[in-house]
Every structure is written in structure tokens, then in C-alpha cells.
Amino acid sequence: MRRIPRKRRGERNRFFQAEGVDELLSALLRLSAELSALKDRVYIAEKVLEQQGLNMSDAIEAYELSTEQESELAANRQRMIETVLAQFDNSGDVDAMTDENSKIEAAA
Amino acid sequence: MNSNITHDLAVPLNQEDKAKRAFVSALRVHVLQHMSNSMKSRYEDYVKPKAKKRGNACETPEQIHKALKSDFVFKAYSSARTTAQEMVFDVVSDSVDREFETLKANVKPVAKKGSLTLDDTVEIPKSVSEIDVHLAPGSYHAEYAEEDFATGAVYDNAIEVFSFGQFGKDSDDIGMTLSNYVRLKFPEFKPAKILDAGCTIGHNTLPWAQTFPDAEVTAIDVAAPVLRYGHARAESMGVPVHFRQMDATAMKFEDNTFDVVFSSMFLHELPLKDIQTYLKEAHRVLKPGGLLWQMELPPMNQMPAYDNFYLNWDTYYNNEPFYGTFRRQDYRKLLTDAGFGADEFMEATMPRYTFVGEEAYKEALSGDNTFDTLTGRMDPNGTRWYGFGAWKR
Numbered sequence: 001m002r003r004i005p006r007k008r009r010g011e012r013n014r015f016f017q018a019e020g021v022d023e024l025l026s027a028l029l030r031l032s033a034e035l036s037a038l039k040d041r042v043y044i045a046e047k048v049l050e051q052q053g054l055n056m057s058d059a060i061e062a063y064e065l066s067t068e069q070e071s072e073l074a075a076n077r078q079r080m081i082e083t084v085l086a087q088f089d090n091s092g093d094v095d096a097m098t099d100e101n102s103k104i105e106a107a108a
Numbered sequence: 109m110n111s112n113i114t115h116d117l118a119v120p121l122n123q124e125d126k127a128k129r130a131f132v133s134a135l136r137v138h139v140l141q142h143m144s145n146s147m148k149s150r151y152e153d154y155v156k157p158k159a160k161k162r163g164n165a166c167e168t169p170e171q172i173h174k175a176l177k178s179d180f181v182f183k184a185y186s187s188a189r190t191t192a193q194e195m196v197f198d199v200v201s202d203s204v205d206r207e208f209e210t211l212k213a214n215v216k217p218v219a220k221k222g223s224l225t226l227d228d229t230v231e232i233p234k235s236v237s238e239i240d241v242h243l244a245p246g247s248y249h250a251e252y253a254e255e256d257f258a259t260g261a262v263y264d265n266a267i268e269v270f271s272f273g274q275f276g277k278d279s280d281d282i283g284m285t286l287s288n289y290v291r292l293k294f295p296e297f298k299p300a301k302i303l304d305a306g307c308t309i310g311h312n313t314l315p316w317a318q319t320f321p322d323a324e325v326t327a328i329d330v331a332a333p334v335l336r337y338g339h340a341r342a343e344s345m346g347v348p349v350h351f352r353q354m355d356a357t358a359m360k361f362e363d364n365t366f367d368v369v370f371s372s373m374f375l376h377e378l379p380l381k382d383i384q385t386y387l388k389e390a391h392r393v394l395k396p397g398g399l400l401w402q403m404e405l406p407p408m409n410q411m412p413a414y415d416n417f418y419l420n421w422d423t424y425y426n427n428e429p430f431y432g433t434f435r436r437q438d439y440r441k442l443l444t445d446a447g448f449g450a451d452e453f454m455e456a457t458m459p460r461y462t463f464v465g466e467e468a469y470k471e472a473l474s475g476d477n478t479f480d481t482l483t484g485r486m487d488p489n490g491t492r493w494y495g496f497g498a499w500k501r
């Protein structure tokens with residue numbers, strides 16, 4: 001649950017003249033943080049598995065995701081898209097956006 | 109990045125928190141060192157000569173800002189720095205939100221050594237309520253739950269990521285540097301009552317109680333959430349501090365109450381009239397023979413023009429609109445206008461106490477003040493703090 005807002009009041013500073021460049025750089029840096037965190041996690045996972053004597057590459061290729069696991073990954077994916085694209089969304093508030101989507105889905 | 113925060117309010121961090129915090133700190137180092145150096149070289153080698161040909165003398169920070177503003181390197185630096193600043197708050201807010209209920213149990217401590225006195229009649233000044241200071245969403249006073257402390261928790265965690273460790277263990281190097289400056293510079297001075305104005309979570313207040321264990325230390329701020337958190341933090345660390353919700357421009361203390369009144373990086377967030385009012389209040393509540401000291405950004409009249417431009421970036425782009433106006437003031441005059449004698453004015457640049465250690469620190473204090481690129485600037489190569497003050501006679 002998000003209590004603390006992520007959206008800042010007032011207009012965000014723009015440094016580049018062409019529309020969207022500042023927002024793209026912001027998205028790129030946020031995406032890099034996600035990717036960096038993921039790479040750290042994979043690295044740790046490799047080390048943990050090595051400790052357990054497991055050959056990780058073979059086990060990953062052979063693994064079948066369950067429906068529940070697929071849903072979990074889908075939700076993570078959606079969250080990541082919303083985070084990366086935060087500057088392109090008018091509200092800038094991921095939860096508000098999600099709520100808006102739920103309303104649209106409910107209406108449909 | 110493992111957190112240095114070791115008190116009971118430390119947010120339990122998962123691997124993703126640690127990885128993202130490490131990334132944001134690394135990004136800030138890259139921006140403030142690599143990109144900042146590129147910007148300075150670009151300015152010297154290309155922007156400045158061209159600007160001079162166009163009639164811009166590049167002698168003032170405003171002229172340098174004007175010359176650089178249209179250059180790609182400045183735009184890239186500023187855009188990346190803005191996002192890095194936003195990310196500082198965003199990544200720590202994720203963990204504070206997640207661990208809110210766990211933290212809540214620890215933020216209601218049994219007051220063992222200090223106290224917390226809140227006053228809901230205190231009006232939040234517009235300089236806090238109307239802008240998201242430092243690009244922190246909601247600023248520092250906002251409450252999202254009953255008896256909220258979240259902005260305090262965010263602040264404690266954010267300054268660690270923001271400073272990439274440059275504020276020291278417990279983010280208290282500014283407080284340690286100043287309190288030990290007073291101890292070493294004025295060995296005969298034994299303050300009994302000490303006041304910190306604009307304390308936020310008290311990270312720079314606690315060092316005073318540690319450096320002067322016989323003194324009673326009081327810390328005031330207008331924002332309740334940071335005080336709730338700061339009180340619990342202090343109790344958890346076993347340091348006695350009395351936190352009170354109070355506006356530093358309208359203090360409810362009697363005249364001649366304190367031996368020391370200090371603040372840490374507080375004045376530059378205030379409109380000039382509030383700075384003037386606070387300093388008059390500080391003079392009023394100080395005992396004769398008491399000491400005022402402000403850890404602050406160095407004044408513009410002591411720094412080279414490019415460094416002034418560089419430091420003043422925050423005025424334009426980091427929601428700290430009063431920063432430049434403050435730095436433009438004659439600090440001696442600010443104090444004399446508040447009632448301090450002109451001859452009592454003191455200023456000092458100090459190495460970071462917790463980084464250099466007691467002996468090197470003592471040696472540095474015996475030398476002259478140094479004003480250079482590292483003064484008042486968050487830099488991976490080190491930082492030198494600046495302060496000014498006066499005795500009340």
C-alpha cells in the first residue's frame with residue numbers, strides 16, 4: 001500500500017527544448033535502476049544456487065511456470081511499466097492510475 | 109547498499125531495496141562527480157569563450173548560468189540530477205510504505221531520557237507547506253495516517269542515499285563537526301542548555317547531547333511527523349533530547365534561556381524575513397555569554413563565481429527558492445541586525461570530524477579558513493563544512 005505520494009506539486013523542470021527528452025531520460029534512469037536491481041538479484045541467486053550445488057542454467061531452462069506464478073510475474077511487469085513510464089502519465093501517481101484502470105475495467 | 113541506520117527504527121531492507129538504493133547513490137556520485145566535472149570543462153573550454161565573444165562577461169553566477177543554460181552538457185547534468193533527486197525519495201518511500209506497520213510499533217517509545225511535546229496550534233510556514241522542498245513529495249510536514257511519522261522515516265533513509273555516506277554514520281557528521289568545534293575551540297565554555305532550531309529528525313542534534321553530556325538539549329521544528337520520528341530515534345539510540353513542535357521565528361522560550369542556539373542547514377530554506385526574525389529570536393533566548401552558531405552554505409562573497417553558480421543550482425531546480433538570496437547576504441550584517449555585536453562575528457570552515465578524527469580535526473582548526481570547491485559541496489572527494497556565529501554579550 002502506498003501512503004506517501006510520489007507525485008510532486010508544481011511543474012517539473014524541463015531542461016531540453018524538445019518535448020519529452022527530460023521525461024525519456026528520467027524513464028531511462030528509472031529503468032536502469034530496475035535492471036540493476038534485477039541483475040543484482042540474479043547474481044545473488046546464482047551464488048545461492050551454487051552453494052546448494054545446483055546447476056542453475058539447466059534448471060531454469062527446464063522450469064515450467066504455474067498459472068499463479070505467471071499471474072505474479074504479470075503483476076510485477078505491470079508495476080514496472082507504470083514505474084518506468086511515471087513521467088508520461090498525467091497523474092504521476094501509480095496507484096491513482098491503477099485505480100483509474102480498475103474503474104474503467106469495472107465499467108466495461 | 110546496506111544501511112548504516114542501526115537504531116530500532118531502521119527499515120528492514122530486502123535485496124531489491126538495497127540494490128535500488130545502491131543504484132541511486134551511484135547515480136548521484138556519477139552526476140555530481142563525472143557529469144559535474146564534464147560540465148565545468150565544457151564551460152571553461154567552450155561555453156565561456158563563446159559567451160564572452162557575445163558580450164557575456166561570465167563574472168557572476170547568474171551570467172554563468174545564462175551562458176550554460178542552453179548547452180547540452182548543462183541540460184544533461186540538470187535533467188539527470190533532477191531524476192536522481194526524485195529517485196532518492198521514491199526508492200526509500202517504497203520501503204517505508206511497505207514496513208509502515210512494523211515501524212509504527214517502534215515510533216511510540218516510552219520516553220526514557222528525553223521527551224516529545226507537540227503543539228497543533230503551530231502554523232506550518234508557507235516555505236514548508238507550499239512547496240515540495242528538495243523535491244520530496246508532500247514536503248516534511250504532511251501526514252497520511254494518524255500520528256504519522258512517515259516523512260521522518262523517509263528523511264532519515266533519504267539523506268543516507270542522497271549523501272552516499274558523506275554524512276557519516278547515523279548521518280550526524282554535521283552535528284559532530286560543529287559540537288566538537290565548540291568543545292575544542294572554546295574549552296572553557298561549558299553549556300548547560302542547548303537549543304537546535306529546525307531540527308527535523310534530530311540527526312544533527314544528538315551529537316550535542318553526546319559531546320556535552322551534562323547539558324540539557326532541546327530541539328524544535330514545525331513539522332510533527334519528523335519530531336515523532338526524531339524522538340523515537342533518539343530514545344532508541346539512548347540519547348536524551350527534548351523535542352518540541354515550535355516555530356523558530358516565534359519561540360515560546362523565556363528570554364536568556366540557552367547557552368547555545370544552533371541550526372544545521374536550516375537558514376537557507378527560509379525566506380529572508382524569517383531568517384531575520386529567527387536570528388532576533390535566537391538572540392533573545394540566548395543568555396548573555398551564550399553562543400549562536402549556524403552550520404550553513406558558504407556565503408557568495410567568499411566563493412569563486414563558478415562555485416557560486418554550481419551551489420546555487422538548487423535554488424532554481426531543487427525547490428529551495430530562498431537558497432540563493434540567503435547566500436547573497438552579508439552574514440555578519442545578518443547577525444548585527446539581530447542584535448549581536450559586529451566584533452563578535454566568527455566564521456569557520458571545518459573538515460568532517462567523523463571522517464578525519466580528533467587529532468587531524470584539531471590540527472585543521474588551528475589553521476586559516478579555506479574556501480574552495482569542496483566547501484559546502486556534496487562531493488565524493490570530501491566536503492568541508494562552513495559555519496558562522498557570534499557570542500551574545
